[in-house]
Amino acid sequence: MGRGASHITERVAASLGELTFVAPKFQPALDVPFGGVLFALPALLALGLLDAAQDSLGKLPDGYYGLDSLLMLLTFMALARLQSMESLRYSAPGEWGKLLGLDRIPEVRTLRAKVQLLSADGQAAKWAAQLSLRWMNQDSAQSGWLYVDGHTRVYHGSQTKLPRHYVARQKLCLRATVDFWVNAMDGQPFFVVNKVVDPGLVKVIEEDIVPTLERDVPNQPSAAALAADPHLHRFTLVFDREGYSPQLWSRLKERRIAALSYHKFPGEDWATDEFVDSQVTLVNGQVATMSLAERGTPLSNGLWLREIRRLNPDGHQTAIITTDYGCDFRRLAANMMARWSQENFFKYAREHYGLDRLAGYCTQDVPDPIEVVNPAYRALDGQVRSASGKLSRSMAVFGALNMQQTIEPDHVEAFTQRKAVLKEELDALQANVISLKATRKATERRIKVKDLPEEQRFTQLSTHSKHFVDAIKMLAYRAETAMANFLRESMTRADETRTLLRELYTTEADLLPDLKNKTLTVRLHHLAQNRSDQSIALLCEELNQTKTVFPRTELQMIFEIGKPKNHGKEEI
Secondary structure, X not given: OOOOOOOHHHHHHHHOOOOOOOOOOOOOEEEEOOHHHHHHHHHHHHOOOOOOHHHHHOOOOOOOOOHHHHHHHHXXXXXXXXXXXXXXXXXXXXXXXXXXXXXXXXXXXXXXXXXXHHHHHHHHHHHHHHHHHHHHHHOOOHHHEEEXXXXXXXXXXXXXXXXXXXXXXXXXXXXXXXXXXXXXXXXXXXXXXXXXXXXXXXXXHHHHHHHHHHHHOOOOOOHHHHHHOOOOOOOEEEOOHHHOOHHHHHHHHHOOOEEEEEOOOOOOOOOHHHOEEEEEEOOOOOEEEEEEEEEEEEOOOOOEEEEEEEEOOOXXXXXXXXXXXXXXXXXXXHHHHOOHHHHHHHHHHHHHOOOOOOOOOOEEOOOOOOEEEOHHHHHHHHHHHHHHHHHHHHHHHHHHHHOOOOOOHHHHHHHHHHHHHHHHHHHHHHHHHHHHHHHHHHOOOEEEHHHOOHXXXXXXXXXXXXXXXHHHHHXXXXXXXXXXXXXXXXXXXXHHHHHHHHHHHOOOEEEEXXXXXXEEEEEEOOOOOHHHHHHHHHHHHHHXXXXXXOOOOOOEEEEEEOOOOOOOOOOO
């Protein structure tokens, strides 16, 4: 039955097919490792961890473990910084089971098999979509400003030879897939779109992200309101210079979607006397002074935009453009600067949630419509660049030779011969470049994956489990963010809130069920500092007000932290 198994009757019943799933049964337990992770359960339940799971993910086959126990286990693992299922091999299964009211958690092989079942037939993608819709409706103010950016996930495995993508943080072209994330203003994620071949931010925005947002973003203006006000828009997309496309911006404007981004070709600097110091309220509530100026500017296709520039202390001017014609320019500047919250999310999620880790080791065929760069075209393009470089260097040498004004009589013949040789080389190089360019022009730039040479074909990493694991990580990050937002008010250093929460999630706790009064007390052990205990004590008061009932029990959870030790004679 496995190490730590003690529910003998239930496990025998499950093996005989007479048990749908086991119900949690808490026993008094002291010093439970990672007991502090239970403090995140009220936030996870409020975010919809279990609400829509049964409808979206389907029903697991009858057995010992229920769907809710598996989902809580996976989110607890993410919060406790166990970044892969294999990490459970080195953890006591019975101790983790106590957190769920079970005798032990499933083995890694069993857990992976159940995750694959839950991810089959697009169930995980459906669940992630329902969670995203729920989060947007929970915070409709933030869902009016959507931040879009791509994140490259490098693949070091040998299952398949994925196409190479440029990884900006490593400044290398590596085999990878690309995720396009849609986040809120404070960096909290809504959903992610995975692409095995990077089609570019412009194409993903138009074909994948905008249709989803038009369907899901709450509180969009009615058709009558849009018709009455030509400058009214449904919502605003914020992205970096990769999304600079006059054609895209025009099409978004036609769909009544505002865009906010940096200007890719800002031109000359504006006069410094145009800039005025303005008080700008940042996303985190802080007030900063920015030197701002505004003009109207057209794109190359004639689309008229607002251009807002910020004069930095070093004299550099940051150019921001937008099709939001009604919003105050100070708010636009602040919301554009808030784009860094998404970059911070990527960095934090990579370090603490294993954002780049593989969710599974399976592969699947690439859909036929996907196109890639033709290897023959890429080879010809490289040859053209190489030949053009040689031609430019030869022309420079030939030009320098022609500029010599005085030549000694003894060197005239040698000079003439050298010049003739260089001229022949130039003619040959020019003919070669013209020939290569003509061949490149006649070669298709992009072809379908199925048309690739046999030795260069590839499969894609399976995305079924990835959708499921990404949803778990988003839930964990959002729960941690909600707790951090509360703690930030009680801490002198706001940047230490997440550090405190990471300590909380890995701290031991006592579990004290009271079946008579129908309560489950989670008593956290003391933290490293007294001020940390004080902050967690305030968090306990807030959590107790939620009156959270542990799923599939009647036990109301009570959170508290152990009383400070007095080191007196009574304790001795």
